[in-house]
Amino acid sequence: MTAATAGPHVLITPNLAELLPQLEQRYPNCRFTAVPDDEPVREEYLDAEVILRSAMNEDTFDVLLSKCQQLRWVQITAAGFDWVGGEIWHRRLDEGLIYTRSPNSYNVPIAEYVIGAVLLHARAFPELAAAQQRREWIRVMARDVIGSTMLVFGTGAIGREVAWRARALGASVIGVNRAGTEAEGFERVIPFAEHLALLPEADSVVLAMPLTSENRCFFDAARFAAMKDSAVLVNVGRGALILEDALVEAMRTNRIGGAVLDVFEEEPLPATSRLWDLPRTTLTPHTSFRGSGNLQRLYADFCANFDRYLAGEQLFGTKRQPELGY
Known part of the structure; x- marks a missing residue:
């Protein structure tokens, strides 16, 4: 892969690692990396432009937000925005970081x-x-x-x-x-x-x-x-x-x-x-969203937005009412 053809580097939480083969096949010029929670953030993560986040330790996420200076977009695998937030997170949003949800996955x-x-x-x-x-x-x-x-x-x-x-x-x-x-x-x-x-x-x-x-x-x-x-x-x-x-x-x-x-x-x-x-x-222990087809729906939601990202188009799944937090 040459510098001219290389696409964005995307970080993925480990519970979504099953999607990596599909993503690598669909986007052969892009790099996809799973980020474990139980080890320090590696140097190889720091050029990432995109994070597809599901289960990720908040401390790990804060480090990535602080150190990944090329980070432009984070998509969460949830329908709601209210569970994400912190000082570093809000600073990056103020700097222009794009934040989207997965509206159809669950x-x-x-x-x-x-x-x-x-x-x-x-x-x-x-x-x-x-x-x-x-x-x-x-x-x-x-x-x-x-x-x-x-x-x-x-x-x-x-x-x-x-x-x-x-x-x-x-x-x-x-x-x-x-x-x-x-x-x-x-x-x-x-x-x-x-x-x-x-x-x-x-x-x-x-x-x-x-x-x-x-x-x-x-x-x-x-x-x-x-x-x-x-x-x-x-x-x-x-x-x-x-x-x-x-x-x-x-x-x-x-x-x-x-x-x-x-x-x-x-x-x-x-x-x-x-x-x-x-x-x-x-x-029930917050399990209504769990279903056998979730991974494929998450894949479809992310790919629909990633195609837009690569084309320079506006992403879907942003906050509809930012003043209310959703």
Whole structure:
């Protein structure tokens, strides 16, 4: 490879190393290097222009940000931006570093998780599983998903994937976003300011929105009080969208029918957390995004942006509302 034909040097976190053969084949003039967390940053990394980041030690990332003076672009393998940040990071952003997310990589497994969570409670699987443990033969009346109403907070890529799947099951799906902007897959979309009036209609409520300064702990006692006592709440957004005290009270007093939570303010969730023992509540360890096709979706997302980068075009997946952090 000559200097004239050499393409950008790209650093990749080790958990994405399976992509290296595909990337090297597709971009033979570029160099791709996996960066282990358990060893010092090497001199050979320092000419990198691009980082494709998934699981990477924050200290390692800060060193790369400090020493890779040619670094121009970082793509993270996540849908949200709120988990990245630090003094060096913000300085590099101010200097012009481009920062993008992977908007399509995890939508499919998260949407399937949501549908599974809704069906879990509609078909009364928690009650049936408890009866099995007691060796008790019971018959529980299930609730139809067809004809039900689903309220989805967040009409981005994840929300849209949830919407068409739920509608395929016969549910009526209403979206909620900041301005009530129409979105594909939803029967209608309402502005966030009007959501409290719609909560009494919803048989299932899905939180698939980014965490911002405007919506932290918005799902409080008033929201739980507005819900049907048979409704199920599914959170695949961020744990801090829900006020924990209100959640605990709602579940302990049978205020709603059930909750399925995949995200928490503190992760890993401590063994001492009161959430573990809540009735009618299913907890999963932030795994809704995991799916067998993730690597190929991450590959497709990165290549779509890398092609743009090589062509000098604007990248997709940047912040849509920088003032709110997403």
